[in-house]
Amino acid sequence: MSKTTSDNTLPAIISHAKEYGFVFPSSEIYDGLSAVYDYGPYGSQLKKNIRDYWWNSMTQLNENIVGIDAAIFMHPTTWKASGHVDSFSDPLIDNKDSKKRYRVDHLIEGHADKLVEAGDKEAADKLIASMEALLANDDFTGLKKIIEDNKIFCSVSGTGNWTEIRQFNLMFSTELGSVAEDANTIYLRPETAQGIFVNFLNVQKSARMKIPFGIAQTGKAFRNEIVARQFIFRMREFEQMEMQFFIKPGTQKEWYAHWKEERMKWHLSLGIDAAKYRFHDHIKLAHYADAAVDIEYEFPFGFKEVEGIHSRTDFDLTRHQEFSKKKLQYFDTEINQHYVPYVIETSIGLDRMFLLILANSYEEETINKEDGTTDLRVVLHLPAKIAPNKLAILPLTKKDGLPELAKELMEDCKKSFHCFYEEKDAIGKRYRRQDAIGTPFCVTIDHQTKEDGTVTIRYRDSMLQERIALNKVKELVLAHIN
RNA sequence: GCGAAAGUAGCUCAUUUGGUAGAGCACGACCUUGCCAAGGUCGGGGUGGCCGGUUCGAGCCCGGUCUUUCGCUCCA
Numbered sequence: 001m002s003k004t005t006s007d008n009t010l011p012a013i014i015s016h017a018k019e020y021g022f023v024f025p026s027s028e029i030y031d032g033l034s035a036v037y038d039y040g041p042y043g044s045q046l047k048k049n050i051r052d053y054w055w056n057s058m059t060q061l062n063e064n065i066v067g068i069d070a071a072i073f074m075h076p077t078t079w080k081a082s083g084h085v086d087s088f089s090d091p092l093i094d095n096k097d098s099k100k101r102y103r104v105d106h107l108i109e110g111h112a113d114k115l116v117e118a119g120d121k122e123a124a125d126k127l128i129a130s131m132e133a134l135l136a137n138d139d140f141t142g143l144k145k146i147i148e149d150n151k152i153f154c155s156v157s158g159t160g161n162w163t164e165i166r167q168f169n170l171m172f173s174t175e176l177g178s179v180a181e182d183a184n185t186i187y188l189r190p191e192t193a194q195g196i197f198v199n200f201l202n203v204q205k206s207a208r209m210k211i212p213f214g215i216a217q218t219g220k221a222f223r224n225e226i227v228a229r230q231f232i233f234r235m236r237e238f239e240q241m242e243m244q245f246f247i248k249p250g251t252q253k254e255w256y257a258h259w260k261e262e263r264m265k266w267h268l269s270l271g272i273d274a275a276k277y278r279f280h281d282h283i284k285l286a287h288y289a290d291a292a293v294d295i296e297y298e299f300p301f302g303f304k305e306v307e308g309i310h311s312r313t314d315f316d317l318t319r320h321q322e323f324s325k326k327k328l329q330y331f332d333t334e335i336n337q338h339y340v341p342y343v344i345e346t347s348i349g350l351d352r353m354f355l356l357i358l359a360n361s362y363e364e365e366t367i368n369k370e371d372g373t374t375d376l377r378v379v380l381h382l383p384a385k386i387a388p389n390k391l392a393i394l395p396l397t398k399k400d401g402l403p404e405l406a407k408e409l410m411e412d413c414k415k416s417f418h419c420f421y422e423e424k425d426a427i428g429k430r431y432r433r434q435d436a437i438g439t440p441f442c443v444t445i446d447h448q449t450k451e452d453g454t455v456t457i458r459y460r461d462s463m464l465q466e467r468i469a470l471n472k473v474k475e476l477v478l479a480h481i482n
Numbered sequence: 483g484c485g486a487a488a489g490u491a492g493c494u495c496a497u498u499u500g501g502u503a504g505a506g507c508a509c510g511a512c513c514u515u516g517c518c519a520a521g522g523u524c525g526g527g528g529u530g531g532c533c534g535g536u537u538c539g540a541g542c543c544c545g546g547u548c549u550u551u552c553g554c555u556c557c558a
Contacts (some may be wrong), residue, residue: 010552011550011551012552014550014551015494016493018492018493019492019493020510025549025550028549030532030545030548031531031548031549032548032549032550033549034548034549034550083558084558086558092483092556094483094484094555141504163483166483170557170558187487190558224558225556225557225558226483226555226556227483227555227556227557228557229550229551230551231550231551235558286558287558301552329552363544367518369518375518375519376519377519394517396517397515397516400532425519425520426515426516426517426518426519426520427516427517427518428517428518428519428520429518429519430519431517431519432518432519433517433519433521437517446516446517446556456517458517458518463518465517465518468540
């Protein structure tokens with residue numbers, strides 16, 4: 001179970017993220033918008049770097065995985081086929097005393113069962129019939145009246161103190177075209193996966209893919225969560241990084257194990273402490289899956305899901321076949337047979353990965369100084385591969401030709417990676433500012449540089465310094481970020 | 483959605499019983515300096531989350547609302 005910690009790490013991270021331009025509340029001048037956030041200068045760069053690192057690990061390092069970029073708007077039938085429309089249409093009601101939430105139909109059916117037990121089958125049938133009529137018309141007032149008239153009470157609190165009935169539709173809807181008619185209602189996608197499934201044949205044929213192969217995609221998805229909280233962990237607008245891997249039916253066990261292992265390796269390749277991770281196997285499976293596991297990370301608020309690996313069987317492609325009346329089959333030349341492929345899905349939340357990286361990197365470090373006093377530094381131990389700035393170039397003084405030398409280095413390095421140049425303030429202060437945004441390397445150009453062509457390179461994590469040749473700086477940084 | 487707490491400068495926070503707002507850090511300019519948050523001078527920045535009420539007078543009291551955090555609940 002999730003361990004909850006009562007420390008204030010999360011508020012400190014939120015505060016730091018805002019102060020240094022990583023994450024801002026959306027529309028903050030209008031008091032913000034609940035559970036929506038914007039990424040600032042360093043945040044957007046860090047997010048892009050995480051996305052690129054994932055994208056390359058999929059599409060560049062695997063010859064049999066290709067990418068797509070599907071639209072957020074999709075044909076409305078997509079969501080009927082995927083099961084999203086039906087899953088979301090249940091009216092719900094809360095008991096104010098017990099705080100328990102019920103599906104209205106389950107609540108009324110439960111009462112009907114009791115009537116049957118009591119021997120009044122006639123009344124039970126009548127109750128169900130009127131409920132179904134009201135459900136079909138979305139008549140919530142009528143449904144509430146049924147609950148009140150029949151004195152249906154909460155099984156926990158035993159009271160009839162109910163809230164109004166509400167429809168919690170987790171999909172955002174809007175209208176396509178200028179006229180708002182029912183037929184034109186479309187949804188903002190609640191997941192990116194369906195964009196891959198509906199393009200299965202397009203991709204397979206155009207890129208001449210042979211099973212097993214994968215399709216990767218990153219993009220925004222939208223869910224109208226009833227409760228969205230914990231900073232950027234659960235947002236109403238969020239970004240997914242998904243890969244659907246198409247395989248021969250019967251081989252799903254092996255491929256599921258393969259991707260479970262591969263995805264954990266990816267996480268650990270960022271140098272994150274393995275003890276912070278764990279697998280959580282699903283016992284109760286979603287309607288489309290025959291096996292599912294979460295990769296969980298120990299956030300400041302406990303172990304939570306970052307990524308899911310699902311064995312989705314042929315559920316999605318089969319459903320799209322049914323609803324579209326188009327065959328979504330693959331001809332396997334090895335066995336000379338047609339079949340609907342099975343699918344192993346890896347799906348990771350980019351924003352969650354971003355928060356994971358921040359939480360894992362953030363440290364308020366106490367430094368024991370030589371004179372016996374202590375000092376506090378806030379440092380982001382970001383993996384060098386994904387840090388927004390790779391190198392800060394700092395002339396020790398702004399005179400004596402040092403800025404000129406520094407700018408030369410800047411011009412050379414900025415073609416290869418993100419650099420930051422600054423000549424303001426004392427050198428120590430500049431180091432600390434770079435620590436706060438996670439820049440892994442700083443080089444200082446000093447008077448000795450003019451004499452022997454060496455610079456001081458200072459490492460963020462150890463704070464150690466060493467002298468290296470000016471013309472080796474770029475090489476050293478490149479060695480750490482590739 | 484329920485309960486608790488919070489919201490004052492970019493950040494962290496003061497302003498003890500109601501009398502028209504301060505500090506440290508940060509930010510900008512200049513001077514001295516030069517290898518781990520240096521010193522000095524000057525400067526910019528707030529209709530106290532928002533709306534309303536009580537009062538001669540509200541950052542402070544009352545009501546509402548928005549946002550956030552924490553605990554429940556929910557998470558196809």
